Amino acid sequence: MKLKIKNNLTDDKRIGYILFFTALCLRILYSLWFYFFQPSPLSNTYVEIANEILEQGTVFYKTSISHYDASGPIIPLLNAFTMLIFGRNYLGLYLVTAIGSALVTLFTYKTARLFLEKKVSLFIGLWSLFYFFYYLQTPGPGKDIWMSFLFIIIVYLILQNFILKQYSFKKFLALVIVLVISYHTDERYLVFGLVSYIILFFWETKGLKKFAFSKQIIFISLTGLLMLPWGIRNYYKFNKVILLTTRTEKFTDKLLGYSPKDEYFSDDFTAMKGRYYIDATQFDSVITGTKLTTDAGYPIREPQRKAMENGLLPKPLTGFKALFYRTVTMLEPFQIRARFESTGYYFYKKSLRNNLVTFFFYGILFIFSFYGFYAIWNKNKKIAMVFLGLMIPYLLLNIVLIPYALWRYRLPLDSLFIIAGCVGIYSFYNKMLVVKANDKVPK
DSSP states (O other): OHHHHHHHHHHHHHHHHHHHHHHHHHHHHHHHHHHHHSOOOSOOHHHHHHHHHHHHTOSSOOOSSGGGGGSOSHHHHHHHHHHHHHOSSHHHHHHHHHHHHHHHHHHHHHHHHTTSOHHHHHHHHHHHHTOHHHHHHSSSSSSHHHHHHHHHHHHHHHIIIIISSOOOHHHHHHHHHHHHHHHHHOGGGHHHHHHHHHHHHHHHTTTTTSOOOHHHHHHHHHHHHHHHHHHHHHHHHHSSOOOSSGGGHHHHHHHHTOOOOSOOTTHHHHOSSSTTOOOGGGHHHHHHTSOOBOTTSOBOOHHHHHHHHTTOOOOOOOHHHHHHHHHHHHHOSSOSSOEEETTTTEEEOOOHHHHHHHIIIIIHHHHHHHHHHHHHHHHOHHHHHHHHHHHHHHHHHHHHHOTTOOGGGGGGGHHHHHHHHHHHHHHHHHHHHHHHHHHHSOO
């Protein structure tokens, strides 16, 4: 039995290594193609901040533009370190992001292997290996791929520490460190810290039937200690408490009793008359082609003009309708028709090719994930609860608080859609085989 377990572990490591290095090679090749045959970004916030970090030569850097204060420090610091080694170009940034992209595939397989059979886990790993949207976001200096990596490793460590009885202090410490890093990458990930604490609180106390709070105290203390340095940096820069980035300032000012500012970072994205706004009196000018920009000077593209010509006109988008549109934007397996979304003036239309790619790589998974989550629930209810307990709050956070929610904000969750979708496909396929076999049995 011990020999068999050892062989299984060896096989799992071998498969993991193969998936990781294959993913790394393929994503490096894609990044190289992108670097040499596609234009580099004209500007990028994370690269601009990284350049300031290199000029200042300090981790606790100061920003020259208030817009930069809305970005967490992890990605700018990672970019600065990469540029210090590879030079101030995009190639090194793309190659380092390719490592993060390959790690997403590795930990998607490792997470699946914690509770699924090897065949299903390999199927999941292969889908992640060829998942188009990981390739799409790899050649970039931003945070989307790293958010995806941080999310799946958070899931992996939660399952190990709290669900599958594989707890160790090293793994517990790793979870806290990864969570804190994720907060400083994107403040939305605070929701995962909250969910992690609730899971820890519930299962350690067995639903408050047991007095056991030592891990909770360690969790909170370590989190506060690790967040303190950047909190001090923010206090000295802004002369007040700001949690992580200025994106949270609007909320912390109200909570801590600071005088409200005349303008916050998020106001530009939530204002109805933002960069995409067109006054209704100007619609005819847009349709005839005499008005080529929005009222704020943003270019109006031809697909939008044609849509308006066909009667699809922008209008304020609020309330439950706005929430519905944001939900559709983040989760739709394919786009049925073009629409105005965000605050009601941003036109969004997928090309046929984009729609087909979305459906083939993500849409199929999304459809089968419903059956997949059901199958996971039947296999291990606690694991299903962790999956849904992390996915739903994150989705609600984006849908309720971010009017400009985009499809790529879903990317961190795609690893779980891959797991659940592949489980659904595999389970459905096996069920069909059983049905066919029963049909062939003589009656």
